[in-house]
Amino acid sequence: MSTLPPPPADGFCARxxxxxxALQQAIVEHPFNAALADATLDRDRFAQYVVQDARYLVGFAQALAAAASRAGDPADAAFLSGAAQGALVEERRLHAGYVEEFGLTAAEVEGVETPPSALGYISYLRACALTEPYPVLVAALLPCFWVYQHVGSTILEATGDLTGHPYRAWIETYADDEFAEAVLAARDLTDRLAAEATGETRDAMFAAFQRATEYEWLFWNSAWEKEEWPTARWRA
Structure with a gap:
């Protein structure tokens, strides 16, 4: 497990x-993550989460690719494009493994409708990619890196031995050193962009970071509640 060093105290990320x-603590303590940590999370909830997260990663990768295309520094562009590839290849491989383990068929996966909270998060990142300045887009993308690493490492630290844990692969993916390095790179980029931005842009960056973090909570809550469209009853 890699414990992240704190960000520079005078930078955007620390603030x-x-x-x-309070929201970060609420995410760690959410019933979904608490049950995942102690291995009592039921498979139906985790299966719904896995299906939705695989779909989310497509939108996340698209937003990362959009950010990469707007990066002025080649190293930043390489990081963002590499993260987009990782979202589509490495993390989706993790999800595919769980789908296979749960015995879900392709038809069953396709038959799971994307609930409002998940669709909202995906749509929010795509909207940021289309309408927001580059620094604001990067700030909106940061929580998916940082919050997941925080949750994974917090669970691993509290759990310790993961032998026989049904969600070991998920926990280790987001608590390992390689993912921590990606979080550090994302934080560094966000801090540099904020340092060069106007006060108005920094305010917009914080609003984007806040909203994306709220969507992180909503995403896990959606899986926990097995969220559905309450309007489905009125469909033709």
């Missing part, structure tokens, strides 16, 4: 994390 501290 954004501090201002969302």
């Amino acid at each position: 954004a994390w501090s201002r969302t501290a």
